[in-house]
Amino acid sequence: MRTRILFLAVIASTAISQSCKKDNAAMVPTEQDEVSTVNSALAQLGFDTTSVIIKGDNIFVEDDIVLKKSELFKTQPRQAVIQPNTLFSGIWAYRLRSFTYFISNSLGNHRHVAAGMDELRRVMPNNVVITRVYNEAAADLVFRGYNEVSTICGFASWPTITLTPSAISEMIVGESVHINLHNWRDLNESQRKALIAHEVGHAIGIRHTNWRAGEQEATPGPGGATYGAYTVPNTNNTGTNPDPSSIFNGGSCGRSWGGGFTENDRRAIVYVSIGLTI
Template identity: 65%
Template sequence: MKFKVLFIAGLLCAIIVQSCKKENLAVVSKEQEDLSNVKAALIKLGFDTATAIIKGEDIFVEEDILLKRSELFKTQPRQAVIRPNSIGALGYLLRSFTYFIANSLTHHRDVLSGISEIRNVMPNRVTMTRVYTEAGADLVFRGYNESSTICGFASWPTMNWGIATIELVVGESVNINLFQWRNLNASQRRTLIAHEIGHAIGIRHTNWRQYGEGEFFSITNRDGSPITYGAYTVPNTNNTSLNPDPSSIFNGNSCGRSWGSGFTVGDRLAIRYVSTNIFNP
């Protein structure tokens, strides 16, 4: 009797162990599938997967651009722009937005200086309005502390597809590393804020080729619809070399850079290109 009890108990344990193994394999398989889908989406957006950092919902690309796993299919590619724009009704427009500067971020005057530089280049139809509650803000500027060489990062925007136009929705946050911020002067802070806002409205690094990212191309789906991949260059700008515009405020690895002469012609084209479907600087 005792032997039977031990045998049954051992059999039950074996069944449970096997069941757990199958469940664990299923979890691992699901995680691998999810990771594969994320990487495929990043490739379609033109970002390098080798240097991407995936932390749950957060995906960091080019070091300081933050994408959300749940929103990967609400955005589109491209270089100094989020997706190829076009003249007329099919072009997309940046939606006016509100912003809030949290108390966790110091030197608000320098933050406002960077915001002003971006605003001065945007067309009048796009308004950037400061609000004084986080709940009422589309874009939030925050400070955080991290012992690293990264000065900050910003959320990538998403898109709303309408009947006649496509609406570009600003990223939800600009996050500044106080570990670096406290040691920057006013000119360097202005540059950093303008750089990160650029990401929040869909401008990626001008020197994106240095990140190993692919050129834009389009193929046709089975149903005849276009499928686009890779990074895209703003019309009327030079982007044929690894770093075609060394003075660009939107170059990567530029933490600690001073404002100097400010935006280049290419920068201004990029800002206007993501703000409205106008190609003039």
Template identity: 40%
Template sequence: MAVIVIIGHSCKKNSLALDSTEDEVSKVKTALVKLGFDTASAIIKGEDIFVEGDILLKKSELFKTQSRHATAFSGGPFVIYENPIKFYVSPVLGNSSVITEALNEFSAIKNPYKDTNLPPFLNPSLGITFTEVFNENEANLIFHDFFENSIRLGYAQWPNVLPAENLPPPYVNHARLQTGKNMYFNTFHWSGLSISQKKFLVAHEFGHALGLRHTDWRRSEASAMNIDGVLIGAYTVPNTPNSTTNPDPNSLFNSGAGTTPFFWNGFTIYDKVAIWFVAGGGASAL
């Protein structure tokens, strides 16, 4: 349990630490609040903005990002924009097999709903596929290494939402999710993790690259607030619980304060529903 704290809360600070002018700090803070993020733990270093410990946003893209089992996106469900996802692994991280295994767990997710809004032959599984490439310039998902003598294990870049394509029936047009391109893993810890722990960590961070917040987000964020007449906060994924601070204790996407053990034990049913919502086009009620 001590190790899992690293994943979600290793970047906690009492106030914003920003490399910006006072006016820009105010604008960035307002944007983060409208996205439903807790600004008390935000750290901004130049272009990079860290929230909730292991979620990376880019300052230049912050105002393009729409505002767990919740996500920070409204207007879903979504479909993946780039498919297959071409991924590149830094040689410093070593053999890519455990990363491939973790990504393939997403590909293997079957529709978690009893009924779907498409015939089964059109929508039987998540539909994300992954292809490893060996030229970083060809990749739309990059696994970087970094070295930092700290408790931080890794972090992932937040995605963007693009307009829907105008596809003819029987296709359902959904907004497209452009996954976060960059994922980072700390080699100070990486080599000491077991295969199971690496798989857990990769899958957890890729969930953030898909736009999933920490399942136990209510631990660090109050209920939705009203700012300038607009209700903001977390957007609950339909058919997943969010009424308590720890609604799904075994969720892969819990933060460090959650009760999820730090080893690969698969997705919970609500994890699958949340992943399906942000990446598979959604479905009807359970």
């Protein structure tokens, strides 16, 4: 009797083991398909897919830009710029909606965060109003701190688009900026101001100025649509890093504010704000 029970137990164990193997085998293509789908969507948005990190619903690209898998359909192809409007000549396709921001207690030195926001506010067109609020529930953009031993100083959510039947649609600021306290505590006031301006630039749709090293520009897509990265009109569009002094250069953690926004930076901020060049 004991031998029969042992035999049945071995058979059951083997069956369960084979079942698990089949389940795992079935899961692998599903996970690979998901990654493939995400990478395809990112490529159409002009992002480099060689260093993508997927954590749940979050997709990290270019180290410090975060997109949501659940909201990729709300994002349009653009590089430090909104996709040029080919349907309505002379009319902008998108413009940034005014927004509020809140600084969480998890991030110290609030005045340095506010200083970075003030610099952005100075070059932002009057139609976009940036207001600090002291209730997180009332904020469109939230600054938070986190601790991680890495060279990344922070990351920011990419904005989304609210599509409307009219020619003018709104771009909604990314929901959060996360600052790495491991590095933040070693930065001086000038470096912190530059970091805040850099990350908030991502939250309003500005990509790294030196994006060309790993991304494609304006490649034709299905049905005659145009996908890929776009440069800001009326800025220097040559070379892999046309504006080395730009606040929005990637890999610039720890840089100082220095001369602040370059002329091309200001053009980019105005363009994502109102969809018009200056």
